[in-house]
Amino acid sequence: MIPKYALEAIDKMFQDICNSNLPFAGKVILLGGDFRQTLPVVRRARPTEIIEICLKSSILWPLVQVFHLRANMRAGADELHFAEFLLQLGSAQLPLKQSEPFQGSIEIPDECVLENNDSIVDFIFSDSNGDLSGCVVLTPTNDEALQINEQILEQLPGDLHTYHSIDSVVSDNQEEIEQYPLEFINSLTLSGMPPHVLNLKVGCIVMLLRNLSLKDGLCNGTRLIVRNLRDNVIDGEILTGISVGNRVLIPRVTLSPNDTNLPFQLKRIQFPLRLSYALTINKAQGQTFDKVAIYLQRPCFSHGQLYVAFSRAKSFRAVKVKVCSNIMQGYVREKCYTRNIVYPQVL
Numbered sequence: 001m002i003p004k005y006a007l008e009a010i011d012k013m014f015q016d017i018c019n020s021n022l023p024f025a026g027k028v029i030l031l032g033g034d035f036r037q038t039l040p041v042v043r044r045a046r047p048t049e050i051i052e053i054c055l056k057s058s059i060l061w062p063l064v065q066v067f068h069l070r071a072n073m074r075a076g077a078d079e080l081h082f083a084e085f086l087l088q089l090g091s092a093q094l095p096l097k098q099s100e101p102f103q104g105s106i107e108i109p110d111e112c113v114l115e116n117n118d119s120i121v122d123f124i125f126s127d128s129n130g131d132l133s134g135c136v137v138l139t140p141t142n143d144e145a146l147q148i149n150e151q152i153l154e155q156l157p158g159d160l161h162t163y164h165s166i167d168s169v170v171s172d173n174q175e176e177i178e179q180y181p182l183e184f185i186n187s188l189t190l191s192g193m194p195p196h197v198l199n200l201k202v203g204c205i206v207m208l209l210r211n212l213s214l215k216d217g218l219c220n221g222t223r224l225i226v227r228n229l230r231d232n233v234i235d236g237e238i239l240t241g242i243s244v245g246n247r248v249l250i251p252r253v254t255l256s257p258n259d260t261n262l263p264f265q266l267k268r269i270q271f272p273l274r275l276s277y278a279l280t281i282n283k284a285q286g287q288t289f290d291k292v293a294i295y296l297q298r299p300c301f302s303h304g305q306l307y308v309a310f311s312r313a314k315s316f317r318a319v320k321v322k323v324c325s326n327i328m329q330g331y332v333r334e335k336c337y338t339r340n341i342v343y344p345q346v347l
Contacts, residue, residue, distance in 0.1 A: 001033075001285070003040040004058035011060060023063055031055070031064070035346045036090030038282050038304045043261065050303065051345050074288055079315045085109070090307035092342035102329060105337040113336045114322040120293045121151055123320050124277065133205055133225060133239050134290030137278035138309045140300050142191055148295065149275035150199065158201040161229045165196045165270035170256060180264060190257055191280075194270045202226055206236065207276035207283075210253060217243030221283065223276055224248070234271055240287070281305045284312055294321045299329050299339035306340045 011024050018025035039054045055061060072083035088094050094106045114123060124135045132152075139145045153160075167185045169177045186196040192209055200206065204226050212218040217238055227247065228235035234250045256267045281300070285308050292313040300306045313319040321336065323329050329338040 001038060001040055002055070003053045004055050004060075005053070007031075007055060007058055007060060023060060034090075036087075036304050036307050036342075037285060038302060038308055039343075039346065041282070047303075047343055051343055054346055056346050074311070074314045076314065082314075082316050085316075086307065086311050089310060089340060090304065090342070091347060092340065092344065094340065097337055101327075101332065102337040104339070105329060106340045108321050108323070108336040108338060109316060110335075111316045112319050112321050114293075114320045116325075116331070118322070120148065120295050120320075120322050121155065123293050124152065124291065125155065132277060133223070135293075136276070136284065136287075136289045136291075136312070137293045137295055138281050138284055138312065139278060139295045140281055140298065140305060142189070142280055144295055144297050145278040145280055146189065146195065148278035152277040153199055153201060153204060153275060156201050156204060158203060161200050163198040163200070163271060165194065165198070165268045167196060167269075168267045170265040170267050176264065185266065188262075188266065190262075190266070193255055193257060193268060194272060194274050196268070196270070198271060198273065200226055200229055200234070200273075200275070202229060205239070205276050206273040207279070208250070208272060209274055210255070210272040212250070212253075212272070216248060217241040217246065218248060218250075221287075224250075224273075234273065281309045284308070287312060289313060290318060292319045294319065296321065296329065296338055297324045298326065300341060303341055303343045303346065306338070307342075 014025040014027055015021060020026060035056065039050050042050050042053055051057060072086070075083040089106075097103055097105050097107065114120065120137055124132065124137060137145070137148050139148070167182065169180055169185065171177050189195045194209060206224050206226060208218060208222040208224065209220060211220050219241065222241055223239045224236035225239055226234060226236050232252065236248055236250055238244055238246045238248060250271055250273060252269055253272050254267060254269050255272065256265060258265070278295070282305070289312050292309070294309045300309070310319060323331070323336050323338055325331060
């Protein structure tokens with residue numbers, strides 16, 4: 001997912017440090033990844049612009065020797081059909097619908113389809129025995145993920161604790177600050193930011209949104225279960241990574257994202273946590289779950305998103321897809337169709 005400029009910057013750094021003109025100063029660099037997965041995020045970019053910024057467009061790529069890892073380490077020996085389906089999905093080799101409606105879409109396997117009247121939330125809760133740490137709902141965008149998180153939280157037992165953030169506009173100009181009402185600033189929930197109103201319960205699953213302590217396993221993307229809720233600190237138990245089972249205390253921190261479309265810089269003081277029963281597909285990349293529900297209120301909109309969503313599970317039985325019918329996706333004669341976007345130039 002890194003842009004080519006990051007790799008080229010590392011190359012220049014090695015050359016400067018080692019006083020060498022060789023690529024990476026002659027050091028061996030190991031890159032790991034799968035170009036079937038999502039590419040670097042470029043806001044409002046056309047496909048050609050996204051392809052241009054990926055690693056395969058770098059001047060260093062011709063120097064790379066490619067080794068293929070062909071065994072699916074998530075799927076078991078009895079799930080070879082699922083592993084083959086994932087490869088076909090990620091390589092755009094699945095048959096496309098040739099007629100309207102939904103021309104150019106792929107068919108979702110019947111065993112993975114949730115009917116219109118079936119609930120994503122009920123699927124996640126079924127057979128979980130109260131342990132939802134291995135269950136997740138994946139959506140293409142943040143808006144749907146936030147809505148589903150709140151729905152699941154309502155069904156959990158226990159008292160609701162609400163934490164409000166302290167928001168402000170970073171500016172030396174008082175007139176500019178006064179242009180933006182506090183109610184408007186509070187209503188914003190940017191990508192990678194906690195909401196202004198953070199609702200939590202003891203026992204709920206959350207995700208850390210910032211690197212707090214790499215040594216203790218508190219990295220961006222770490223999932224935790226809440227064990228205690230206090231006014232100024234949240235007691236959690238780590239569920240993923242190298243520190244599974246450790247108890248940690250999460251404080252409020254100051255968050256101020258720079259890469260936004262806002263005409264001002266937002267500063268938010270809040271716990272760097274978000275409920276993680278529902279995640280965006282991009283945020284879930286690299287993780288493995290026991291049960292995955294894919295909620296497509298709209299089709300996936302970028303390269304590899306549908307492949308990433310399906311490949312978080314281990315088998316056909318562990319993944320279900322809920323598609324909301326519109327002009328781009330829906331149901332035809334009990335068959336379910338949606339868009340699968342793949343850029344062949346990067347495969």
